[in-house]
Amino acid sequence: MDKKIKNICTGRRLPVRIQLGILAFLGFVNLYIVRSHLSVSLVAMVRHDAAAQATLVSDACGGGGGPTGPVPQDALGNWTSSVLASNNASASTQGEEEEEESTSHQQTGELDWDERTQGFVLSTFYYGYVITQIAGGRAAELYGGTRVFGLSIFVSGILCFFIPFCARMHYLALAVVRFLQGLAQAPVFPAMHAVSSQWVPAEERTQFLGPVYYATSVGVMLAMPLSGLLIDTLGWASASYFAGLAAVVWSAAWFLLTSTKPANHPRISLEEREKIEKSIELAGTSGGVAAQAPWRDILRSPPVWALNAVDFGNGWGLSLFVTQVPTYMRNILGLSIKQNGLMSALPFVARYIGVHLFSQLFGRILRRGLLTTTRVRKVSSVIMMLFPAAFLVAVSYSGCSAEVTIALMCTAFFFNGAVAAAYTSNHIDVSPNYAGTLMGLANTAHNVAAMTAPMLTGFIINRQQTLERWRWVFWTCVPVYVVTEVIFLVFASGEVQPWNFRGQSQELPQQEPDDGDDDDNDDDEEREVGHRSESGALLGPEEAAKTGESLEDRGRNEEDQLPRV
Incomplete structure (x- = not known):
């Protein structure tokens, strides 16, 4: 067991x-x-x-469950009059059956x-x-x-x-x-x-x-x-x-x-407290925090802007799904409100499954030192951004099949679950002392995208609910995803930045001097403090595993001790 x-x-x-x-x-x-x-x-x-609820849909798929392939359209992308007439006739019976229920809701x-x-x-x-x-x-x-x-x-x-x-x-x-x-x-x-x-x-x-x-x-x-x-x-x-x-x-x-810190918790064991404090110290967390953040360094840091960019891109695609896909399901696929609610929840189930799987996978890779933190963040970001972009575009070409559309959306959101290994904790990699500030900056970019994407969608649709218009909406994800992902791949880092220690009570985690000879003392200090890259930045524990002693030996058995949430 x-x-x-x-x-x-x-x-x-x-x-x-x-x-x-x-x-x-x-x-x-x-x-x-x-x-x-x-x-x-x-x-x-x-x-x-009822008058306000009059549909603006010009090419609905006949109440969902329509053909899997495209329905004949004219040159403007609208259904022909014969198809519309057929759809109206097929929808009349369903409308009569739901009239009593909808009337009661209106009252x-x-x-x-x-x-x-x-x-x-x-x-x-x-x-x-x-x-x-x-x-x-x-x-x-x-x-x-x-x-x-x-x-x-x-x-x-x-x-x-x-x-x-x-x-x-x-x-x-x-x-x-x-x-x-x-x-x-x-x-x-x-x-x-x-x-x-x-x-x-x-x-x-x-x-x-x-x-x-x-x-x-x-x-x-x-x-x-x-x-x-x-x-x-x-x-x-x-x-x-x-x-x-x-x-x-x-x-x-x-x-x-x-409690705010392990040292302040009344029920923590000494063993767990020491493990946490030693690990976070080695990773760059200082004992105190400066009252003034190093804003100039933060705003001039390429890894910070890489985080802002990728969060903007992910926020764009996510907001399109959360705010617009239910409308797409109702107006294009013709799903009822009850069906819409269920179908809209399925991609979130798939995403949470992806979060668990990718976080466990890349967590094991990091602990075993197979890849550096920087490479793990970049590889998982490709999965998080480019795979969903491809599947969301495929959604716009899935025709009137609700089943195919939902399957594609669930697949897109499953791969988006790699976000857990991509940038969710990358702010802490870059600067554990100012991780809250960095997350605030990135989340601001995320929400700017969340407000902008629906506005652009409204401009594109412009009261014309056609498959062609919605195809344009889904295609907007492609340039946003690609550009922001390229920025992340070029500038992202998993290393603690030098300005992380600026203004702190201590510049670097320190080791008390050893009574042994100088060489032994230097070796001990290097093992305790960590290693530096060629650029001089303090490496995290995963990167340190590539160059010498790290937390790997100490945390080798963590996989068997840490219960998953």
């Missing part, structure tokens, strides 16, 4: 850092339930005017908001979300990542309790609440980077961060069906109350069971 499973089954206490990982996983699940439940609630909150809504108002309310979250990314990262470095992480989720959860009241008051009141939730949630990812730099040994980061960070996919998968069940049973306000309550309960557990 695997030793990890044996430890759990025999009642041995999990390492504190793994307990922290489990709590962080649940925190990210809560984060996305709070963030995304309103999208489901709006369906029940708003009165649906339950209590708010007279048009689609533009609904879109405005939902979008205000992201305007707040962009503002506090960088500031949140610095706050986490200065005051403790666990504090900022927990406080962010707690505040956004408390704001959920105001959603029903503010929605009934005025849509602008709800927009303010959503804006404040965006402000509150923005520091979460930068704060977790700060937590990881203090709590996760360098040789474990790839395997640790992937399953924890991408619990967001689990949050999306849970939010949609769970919110629907609550709304159907208790009314639309219950989804907001549940999201808020879950966040508050989680926050209480988080603050009770975590």
Whole structure:
């Protein structure tokens, strides 16, 4: 039996850092339930005017389940009149069957908001979300990542309790609440980077961060069906109350069971504490953090801009899927709302599976010293970016087959799961002391893409829901993916940058002098501090494995001791 499973089954206490990982996983699940439940609630909150729901689709595939090949089109890419007539006739029976159900839903809504108002309310979250990314990262470095992480989720959860009241008051009141939730949630990812730099040994980061960070996919998968069940049973306000309550309960557990550093934790074993502290010191984490970040060095650092670029590119493709593919499924493939919700969740399942597999694979490669950290980040970025680009383009040529379309999307998102080994922890590779700040910068670029891509999609579609127009939308991913990936391949690095130590209480991790001769003392110091590349940058533990003694011997058995989240 695997030793990890044996430890759990025999009642041995999990390492504190793994307990922290489990709590962080649940925190990210809560984060996305709070963030995304309103999208489901709006369906029940708003009165649906049949006239406003008139479709603008000119070439729907006959309600889904159409032919796998392209349906005949004229020179403009629109269905011929005979095909449209056939589609209208085939859809009439289904429309009659759903009329009674849709009428009942229309009667339950209590708010007279048009689609533009609904879109405005939902979008205000992201305007707040962009503002506090960088500031949140610095706050986490200065005051403790666990504090900022927990406080962010707690505040956004408390704001959920105001959603029903503010929605009934005025849509602008709800927009303010959503804006404040965006402000509150923005520091979460930068704060977790700060937590990881203090709590996760360098040789474990790839395997640790992937399953924890991408619990967001689990949050999306849970939010949609769970919110629907609550709304159907208790009314639309219950989804907001549940999201808020879950966040508050989680926050209480988080603050009770975590601390800012291993040295401050009351229940950590001496062995685990020493292991963590020695590992992160060797990887470049200093004992203190400068009150002023070295902004000039950060903004002039090529690896930093490589991270910003690849996060922008990944954010572009991801936002197109999250915001636009449900519309594509409804208007082009003709899927019902119930089918749409299920199909939209499947790619996130595939992505989370990919996160686990790629993080485990590349984590093993790093620990065994088969590739340097830099090469692992670059190889996995190719898988993360170029494979999805190819499959998303294939989606636009999949015709009217819902099955083929979903299969292609799931495959694209499975390969996108390599993000866990590509750049998720690369900010910590580059600068563990300023990882929160770097994550804030990159996440800002990500969200600029998330706001820009839907705007460009609206400009391309322009109320013409045709396969040709959607093909252009999917093709926009190709140049964005390729250009940002090339930038990452050229400038990315897995080495700690010299400015990581600027302004710190200590320039480099130090070894106390040895009483032996000079040669032995030099050898000992090199083994403790790490190695430097030809450029003079401090190498991480994986790169050190290529040049001499590293954490490999110390962490050889970690694979058998570290439970997966």
